[in-house]
Amino acid sequence: MALEIERRFLVAGEGWREHIRWDRRLLQGYLVGSADGLTLRVRSDGADAAWLTVKYPAAGIARHEFEYAIPPSDAEALLERSEASLIKRRFGLDLAGGDWVLDVFEAANAPLVIAEVELESEHDVVEIPPWCRREITGEGAFSNAALARCPFQAWAAQEQEAWLLKLGTLQA
Numbered sequence: 001m002a003l004e005i006e007r008r009f010l011v012a013g014e015g016w017r018e019h020i021r022w023d024r025r026l027l028q029g030y031l032v033g034s035a036d037g038l039t040l041r042v043r044s045d046g047a048d049a050a051w052l053t054v055k056y057p058a059a060g061i062a063r064h065e066f067e068y069a070i071p072p073s074d075a076e077a078l079l080e081r082s083e084a085s086l087i088k089r090r091f092g093l094d095l096a097g098g099d100w101v102l103d104v105f106e107a108a109n110a111p112l113v114i115a116e117v118e119l120e121s122e123h124d125v126v127e128i129p130p131w132c133r134r135e136i137t138g139e140g141a142f143s144n145a146a147l148a149r150c151p152f153q154a155w156a157a158q159e160q161e162a163w164l165l166k167l168g169t170l171q172a
Helices: 015-018 072-080 144-149 155-168
Strands: 003-011 021-031 041-046 048-057 064-069 083-092 099-105 113-118 131-134
Touching: 003 155, 015 021, 015 083, 021 072, 021 144, 041 072, 041 144, 048 072, 083 144, 131 155
Parallel strands: none
Antiparallel strands: 003 064, 003 113, 003 131, 021 041, 021 083, 041 048, 048 064, 083 099, 099 113
């Protein structure tokens, strides 16, 4: 059984750009999302790669994750039937301590930028870059599934401002 163990961070600034190894634009749709954390997601890069993913909670910050490549035409059909969706540009980063990616959200989730590091164990020690301003591991409102259903721009203005102030991207 595959486990996903990751820590997530809200990002401010552009310091991460010097670490880019690759990037791709992703469209994600959610076919199922339950209160107990079960999600069924379809993801496409809009070109030649697509995946179907099932996730559900394990213990601590770990989640069970099953991901399968599917034909892009199947992904397109499933995306049309998704309850909720989002668009982001994902960057692979050359940082040590785990498998780092960074998502720059588009459309209704702009200006969110979230970095994730996938770990072997939740006890792994990771050097957190200075541009990772606030850890959001376990913060449900910032999960991709939650952002697809309730995008950042749909949050109350005071809530948006509070998070942007915490990041230092907005002046008080």
